[in-house]
Amino acid sequence: MAVLTRLTALVDRISPPEPVYAHCDLPCGVYDPAQARVEAESVRAIQEKYQASDDDVFKQRAVQIKEERADLVKHHLWVLWTDYFKPPHLEQYPQLHQLFWDATKAAGATKSSTDPASGQKLLDLVAEIDTIFWATKKA
Amino acid sequence: MAVLTRLTALVDRISPPEPVYAHCDLPCGVYDPAQARVEAESVRAIQEKYQASDDDVFKQRAVQIKEERADLVKHHLWVLWTDYFKPPHLEQYPQLHQLFWDATKAAGATKSSTDPASGQKLLDLVAEIDTIFWATKKA
Amino acid sequence: MAVLTRLTALVDRISPPEPVYAHCDLPCGVYDPAQARVEAESVRAIQEKYQASDDDVFKQRAVQIKEERADLVKHHLWVLWTDYFKPPHLEQYPQLHQLFWDATKAAGATKSSTDPASGQKLLDLVAEIDTIFWATKKA
Amino acid sequence: MAVLTRLTALVDRISPPEPVYAHCDLPCGVYDPAQARVEAESVRAIQEKYQASDDDVFKQRAVQIKEERADLVKHHLWVLWTDYFKPPHLEQYPQLHQLFWDATKAAGATKSSTDPASGQKLLDLVAEIDTIFWATKKA
Amino acid sequence: MAVLTRLTALVDRISPPEPVYAHCDLPCGVYDPAQARVEAESVRAIQEKYQASDDDVFKQRAVQIKEERADLVKHHLWVLWTDYFKPPHLEQYPQLHQLFWDATKAAGATKSSTDPASGQKLLDLVAEIDTIFWATKKA
Amino acid sequence: MAVLTRLTALVDRISPPEPVYAHCDLPCGVYDPAQARVEAESVRAIQEKYQASDDDVFKQRAVQIKEERADLVKHHLWVLWTDYFKPPHLEQYPQLHQLFWDATKAAGATKSSTDPASGQKLLDLVAEIDTIFWATKKA
Numbered sequence: 001m002a003v004l005t006r007l008t009a010l011v012d013r014i015s016p017p018e019p020v021y022a023h024c025d026l027p028c029g030v031y032d033p034a035q036a037r038v039e040a041e042s043v044r045a046i047q048e049k050y051q052a053s054d055d056d057v058f059k060q061r062a063v064q065i066k067e068e069r070a071d072l073v074k075h076h077l078w079v080l081w082t083d084y085f086k087p088p089h090l091e092q093y094p095q096l097h098q099l100f101w102d103a104t105k106a107a108g109a110t111k112s113s114t115d116p117a118s119g120q121k122l123l124d125l126v127a128e129i130d131t132i133f134w135a136t137k138k139a
Numbered sequence: 140m141a142v143l144t145r146l147t148a149l150v151d152r153i154s155p156p157e158p159v160y161a162h163c164d165l166p167c168g169v170y171d172p173a174q175a176r177v178e179a180e181s182v183r184a185i186q187e188k189y190q191a192s193d194d195d196v197f198k199q200r201a202v203q204i205k206e207e208r209a210d211l212v213k214h215h216l217w218v219l220w221t222d223y224f225k226p227p228h229l230e231q232y233p234q235l236h237q238l239f240w241d242a243t244k245a246a247g248a249t250k251s252s253t254d255p256a257s258g259q260k261l262l263d264l265v266a267e268i269d270t271i272f273w274a275t276k277k278a
Numbered sequence: 279m280a281v282l283t284r285l286t287a288l289v290d291r292i293s294p295p296e297p298v299y300a301h302c303d304l305p306c307g308v309y310d311p312a313q314a315r316v317e318a319e320s321v322r323a324i325q326e327k328y329q330a331s332d333d334d335v336f337k338q339r340a341v342q343i344k345e346e347r348a349d350l351v352k353h354h355l356w357v358l359w360t361d362y363f364k365p366p367h368l369e370q371y372p373q374l375h376q377l378f379w380d381a382t383k384a385a386g387a388t389k390s391s392t393d394p395a396s397g398q399k400l401l402d403l404v405a406e407i408d409t410i411f412w413a414t415k416k417a
Numbered sequence: 418m419a420v421l422t423r424l425t426a427l428v429d430r431i432s433p434p435e436p437v438y439a440h441c442d443l444p445c446g447v448y449d450p451a452q453a454r455v456e457a458e459s460v461r462a463i464q465e466k467y468q469a470s471d472d473d474v475f476k477q478r479a480v481q482i483k484e485e486r487a488d489l490v491k492h493h494l495w496v497l498w499t500d501y502f503k504p505p506h507l508e509q510y511p512q513l514h515q516l517f518w519d520a521t522k523a524a525g526a527t528k529s530s531t532d533p534a535s536g537q538k539l540l541d542l543v544a545e546i547d548t549i550f551w552a553t554k555k556a
Numbered sequence: 557m558a559v560l561t562r563l564t565a566l567v568d569r570i571s572p573p574e575p576v577y578a579h580c581d582l583p584c585g586v587y588d589p590a591q592a593r594v595e596a597e598s599v600r601a602i603q604e605k606y607q608a609s610d611d612d613v614f615k616q617r618a619v620q621i622k623e624e625r626a627d628l629v630k631h632h633l634w635v636l637w638t639d640y641f642k643p644p645h646l647e648q649y650p651q652l653h654q655l656f657w658d659a660t661k662a663a664g665a666t667k668s669s670t671d672p673a674s675g676q677k678l679l680d681l682v683a684e685i686d687t688i689f690w691a692t693k694k695a
Numbered sequence: 696m697a698v699l700t701r702l703t704a705l706v707d708r709i710s711p712p713e714p715v716y717a718h719c720d721l722p723c724g725v726y727d728p729a730q731a732r733v734e735a736e737s738v739r740a741i742q743e744k745y746q747a748s749d750d751d752v753f754k755q756r757a758v759q760i761k762e763e764r765a766d767l768v769k770h771h772l773w774v775l776w777t778d779y780f781k782p783p784h785l786e787q788y789p790q791l792h793q794l795f796w797d798a799t800k801a802a803g804a805t806k807s808s809t810d811p812a813s814g815q816k817l818l819d820l821v822a823e824i825d826t827i828f829w830a831t832k833k834a
Contacts (some may be wrong), residue, residue: 030181034173042169049168057809060758063477078356082382097375105362114474122151150324196392217773221799236792243678243777253613306457307466312451320447327446335670338619460690480755494635514653521638531752585744586737590729598725604725 029086033130036076040126042069043110044119051114066111073107073122080129089136099128155205170223172269175215179265181208182249189251205250212246212261219268228275235271242268309362311408314354317402320347321388322397329392344389351385351400358407367414372412381407446499450547457543459486460527461536468531483528489522490539497546502533506553513549520546587640589686592632596682598625600667600675607670622667629663629678636685641692648695649688659685726779728825731771735821737764737806738805739814746809762804768802775824784831791827798824 043066050062073079090096103125110118182205189201220239229235242264249257321344328340359378368374381403388396460483469477498517507513520542528534579658606618637656646652659681668676738761745757776795785791798820805813 029184030177032173032177034171035177037169038174042150045168057758058807060477060755061762064481064759064762065480067478074356074360078352078360078382081357082352082379083386097379097463101360101375104356108361112475112478131804196341197390199338199616200345200390202375202613203345203620206620207615213773213777217769217777217799221769221773221828222803236796240777240792243773247778251614251617307462308455310451310455312449313455315451316449322448335619336668338616339623339668342620342623412491421810477755481759484756484759491634491638495638495660497628499630499634499657502662514657518638518653523633525639529753529756585740586733588729588733590727591733594725594727594730601724 002055010137031080031133031135033076033126034081036073036080037126037130039069039072039076040107040119040123043073043107044116044123045113046116047110049120051116063114070107070122071108073126074104077104077107077126077129080133081114084133085136089132092136092139093132096132099125099132103129170219170272172265172272174214174221175219176262176265176269178208178211179199179246179258179262182212182246183255183262186249186253186255186258190255195250202253205253209246209249209261211247212265213243216243216246216265219272223272225276228271230276231278232271238264238267238271264267285333292416296400308373309358310384311354311358311404311411311413314351314358315401315408317347317354318385318397318401320349322394322401325394325397329376329394340393342362344392348388348400349402351388352382354402355382355385358411362411363400363414367410370417371410377406377410379402448497448550450493450497450543450550453490453497454540454543454547456486456489456493457524457536457540460490460524461533461540462532464527464531464536468533480531483531487524487527487539490527490543491521494521494524494543494546497550501550502553506549507552509556510549516542516545516549586635587689589636589682589689590634592629592636593679593682593686595625595628595632596663596675596678599629599663600672600679603666603670603672603675607672620668622670626663626666626678629666629682630660633660633663633682633685636689640689645692648680648692652688655681655684655688712726726775726828728771728775728821728828731768731775732818732821732825734764734767734771735814736803738802739811739818741813742749742805742809742814746811758768758809761809763804764804765817768821769799772799772802772821772824775828779828781830785826786825787831787834794820794823794827 046062046066046069050059053059053062076124077100081096085096100130103122106118106125110122185201185205186210189198189205192198192201216239220235224235242261245257245261245264249261323362324340324344324347328344330338331337355378359374363374371377381400382402384396384403388400463479463483463486467483470476470479494517498513502513520539523535523539523542527539541555602618602622603627606615606622607617609618633656637652641652659678662674662678663679666678700808741757741761745754748754748757762764772795776791780791800822801813801817805817811828
């Protein structure tokens with residue numbers, strides 16, 4: 001990220017940077033798929049640690065904390081879907097509804113799974129949303 | 140971010156990427172100062188919108204929602220301070236305790252202030268923490 | 279809703295009533311749009327009381343509590359959309375995605391509005407979802 | 418409850434139904450024992466699923482989620498007891514205090530039990546409260 | 557409190573100290589009316605500061621934060637009533653139900669009031685509960 | 696506590712009592728390390744009950760509820776550190792930062808431990824903070 005910071009600085013000299021937040025009609029107006037991504041990374045990391053552990057209390061806590069983190073992913077994605085995206089975005093990206101449905105269902109599926117593959121599938125869907133999100137910010 | 144993604148890809152070919160999360164002794168282990176930053180950006184954006192508005196209900200909601208967002212900044216910073224940073228980090232960055240105290244106090248101060256300058260001050264302190272955080276990840 | 283109750287009564291005389299919950303693949307499996315409806319009724323009631331009051335503290339509290347209630351409506355609707363509804367339901371009711379998007383956006387819109395008409399619009403959309411929900415339970 | 422619904426239907430034919438919410442001196446004023454009932458149904462459903470499962474992770478999650486749901490039952494009942502019911506109700510239904518005490522204790526008891534009978538006992542007490550609630554709305 | 561600590565030490569030499577928590581049939585078993593009292597003190601302090609201020613933003617935040625604190629009082633009292641007190645306590649203190657009803661209603665009443673007298677009334681009722689609580693611990 | 700109440704009454708006749716809350720620049724201004732202590736006592740009590748039990752569901756719930764209680768300890772300590780203590784306190788007690796870091800880390804450590812010794816260590820650190828807190832109130 002320190003590297004990214006320096007690269008960003010380089011890019012900033014060439015083209016004006018995109019603002020890091022979008023103003024909507026609510027008081028806040030700051031959105032960033034990073035919020036969903038960080039929690040989804042947490043889900044996958046917990047699944048990996050669960051697999052690597054043979055401590056029963058640790059494994060119980062992993063299942064328990066994963067439940068909360070997966071819930072936060074769902075929440076952050078729902079907020080993006082309902083609050084950030086507007087009808088013109090949907091016209092340009094008609095897959096938005098289905099993509100968010102799939103992603104929030106994938107987040108729900110990580111609750112009952114201790115397989116990091118389910119966490120990775122969630123991360124992939126969050127990355128798809130992230131790509132569209134930043135494309136709409138540039139438009 | 141799409142630009143960053145491409146630049147990251149370029150950098151990855153030159154040097155191995157930093158992992159995006161740190162493994163600690165808890166089940167999760169994913170930390171990212173972006174969580175505090177996003178909420179702090181929200182605080183400053185709300186202060187700007189408060190100043191630009193003359194709608195009483197809107198202004199009330201701005202004050203109210205800012206309170207929650209500033210609280211989230213405090214929470215994310217406290218987690219970083221207590222859970223991510225370890226004694227060796229403190230040896231290398233002896234200013235850590237004071238920096239987090241100042242930053243969480245600055246977050247508290249944005250609750251009673253509608254001046255975007257207080258939000259900016261908070262963002263500056265979060266940025267200082269962010270710089271140290273990523274430096275420790277590289278070490 | 280009083281009308282719905284009477285219609286339910288009529289249906290009950292013809293066929294035995296559906297059980298009030300559906301078992302899904304999660305541990306819980308109980309869904310009921312009544313949860314979203316109760317909170318939406320609360321939103322509209324608060325808006326009506328806001329209009330009828332000239333007590334500044336009361337009006338502030340109305341705006342504040344409405345914010346929380348509208349958030350609960352969004353939450354209950356998101357849960358129905360992501361967790362209850364399955365692909366076969368979507369095939370039969372292709373309007374589901376758009377309907378939930380509209381309803382959750384309508385819930386968000388009641389936060390900045392003190393007009394009971396916005397609460398009523400939300401209740402109408404929740405009623406549409408309720409109708410589809412119970413139709414899928416009978417199928 | 419299906420029985421109650423049918424009884425309600427019978428009553429509806431004789432007299433016009435009461436509106437589904439009561440206006441109190443708070444900003445909200447909407448109460449409905451359905452909120453407690455839905456969560457209590459969830460508790461019993463989780464207990465049934467726990468009994469039917471032999472998947473350790475599923476059973477852990479069942480215990481964990483049941484804890485939250487039982488807590489919500491307690492919360493919704495406490496709100497009804499303190500906020501909806503008024504001294505005149507207590508005069509007419511002197512058993513109210515004891516009934517709510519028993520019901521919230523029964524909700525607490527479902528936390529440590531995986532026996533659906535404890536969930537059913539809770540539902541029965543919620544149904545008793547529901548009957549009194551709707552009787553007071555008609556009065 | 558430092559004074560109290562020294563006095564406690566003195567008393568301890570004369571009679572064995574009461575344990576600071578009660579074991580119940582739940583996993584926790586620690587109860588202390590101090591939790592309700594601290595929040596009730598917060599409610600009264602906020603009302604006093606509200607009266608002393610002429611800063612609109614401050615006064616809005618006072619109303620808003622008082623709402624949360626009063627809610628915490630209600631929650632802590634409900635937990636004591638349902639979880640700590642047992643049937644034998646009720647036999648000895650038949651006023652318990654009514655006392656908790658009055659106290660939680662008084663907590664609710666502080667939400668709409670900015671008069672410190674309502675906060676004081678709440679504190680008095682919490683003190684009555686506190687007296688009974690510690691008497692039952694000695695029994 | 697009834698004893699303490701009587702002793703307090705005695706002391707009050709000799710010297711004016713310390714105010715039970717401190718006024719800060721926030722609307723509330725009431726602080727009491729008792730909040731952290733009660734939750735820390737709960738953590739240790741849960742660990743003791745965990746050790747004494749051979750009921751799998753009970754033990755799971757103990758781990759789960761301990762997680763929440765330990766989190767509350769961290770929260771209450773963070774609030775004291777950031778909100779109550781001011782720069783002059785730090786001058787007088789230069790160990791404050793490190794003490795709070797150690798205490799919140801000790802609270803985190805009780806999450807993964809079922810050994811009451813870890814709960815006791817946490818209580819000892821909370822007691823150290825409590826001593827400093829009340830000393831600053833007298834100053």
